[in-house]
Amino acid sequence: MDRINSSRRVRRETKDRAVDIAAFLFAAAFSVLTSDAVVIDPGTSETALLLDQTAGGVACAALFLRRRWPVQLTIVLLVAGKFSHFATGAILVALFTVAASRTPKVTGWVTALAFAPVPLFLAGRPAADDPATASSITYFALIAGALGWGSYTRSRRQLVASLHERAERAADDARREARENIAREMHDVLAHRLSLLSVHAGALEFNPGGEPAQVARAAGVVRQSAHEALEDLREIIGVLRAPEVTEGPQPVLADVEWLAAEARQAGAQVTLQLSVEGGPEAVASTVGRTAYRVVQEGLTNARKHGRSSGAPVTVRVRGAPGAGLTVTVLNPAEREHDSPIPGAGQGLIGLAERTTLAGGHLEHGWVLPQHDDGPAPNDKGGENTDERSSEFRLFAWLPWPE
DSSP: OHHHHHHHHHHHHHHHHHHHHHHHHHHHHHHHHTGGGOOOOTTOOHHHHHHHHHHHHHHHHGGGGTTTSHHHHHHHHHHHTTTOGGGHHHHHHHHHHHHHHSOHHHHHHHHHHHTTHHHHHHHTOOOTTOHHHHHHHHHHHHHHHHHHHHHHHHHHHHHHHHHHHHHHHHHHHHHHHHHHHHHHHHHHHHHHHHHHHHHHHHHHHHOTTSOHHHHHHHHHHHHHHHHHHHHHHHHHHHHHHSSSOOOOOOOOTTHHHHHHHHHHHTTOEEEEEEEETTOGGGSOHHHHHHHHHHHHHHHHHHHHHBSSTTOEEEEEEEEETTTEEEEEEEEEBOSSOOOSSOOOSOHHHHHHHHHHHTTOEEEEEEEOSSOOSSOOOOOSSOSOOOGGGOEEEEEEEEOOOO
């Protein structure tokens, strides 16, 4: 990083030095090319003319100080320009520098100083056919052009800087959104797989001398869950390493039945009530995928925080066009429960983000075993005082337009 910054600094210094040399050459060439057009008093001696030309050369050389003291240099050159006809080129470069690098307020004061002689010039009622009149008008026109060009340059630099800043901010937002999406996918997929693995590994540890068929079945689930977890992890890492972001196959609402069957195979008592008008295929892919993730998170939390690995879990998915899609996951659980399966504590947060992005909302809380579908009450010490009869309820509503 230091090497990159040093290289950029060297390139910037080289560019600034080249621009300073170009400004000096422009001012010198301007003074030389316009020397024949300068109106000089016939009574001016050769010595005075030589001093005038020398002052113009010094003014051009002084432009190398314009980056450090642009305003001070411009004021000195404007004053010197009253006595030297050959400082005009340097004055134009200095005025351009002020307009391009300083605030409009400072530029306004310098502009007022540059045009201060105009009232005196007009008060003298110059003759239209006088060569000095044409020379003065040309001088003030050049000053106005230098100031206008500098102001345009400053505005363009600010526009480019704002566009760069906006692009960087958009890139940061895109990277943050990508990280959040990957974090949600990793949590939703791996937490589900690893919770299955942990439950059956714990059963093997608790009852190592069980019936061979049960031990083999639990070991098979452990092996299969570990294999699928590694496959999911490899897929996610492949997406991260890919030069372009590609979206692999995503679950849909119809996969909820497979999710329930997998949980039953792991020993859970899952009751799935799927009542969707037109079938699961009628639901949009985004809504169906979000509903799938809600069910997946509910089953994962049931394994983590349920009273036992075989505790009953009820999953209800209902919906129709215009009414929306509702997903409810109910499972008995202890309010104060130390789960043997560690959690990141981000599952419900990520799920709420998913449902919000899909245009819906997510609610969760404790309810009595007998209830109807609707918003889940908050756990604030309501009527349910018997913790053993409590059920944890995960409820999501997702839009389904007609």
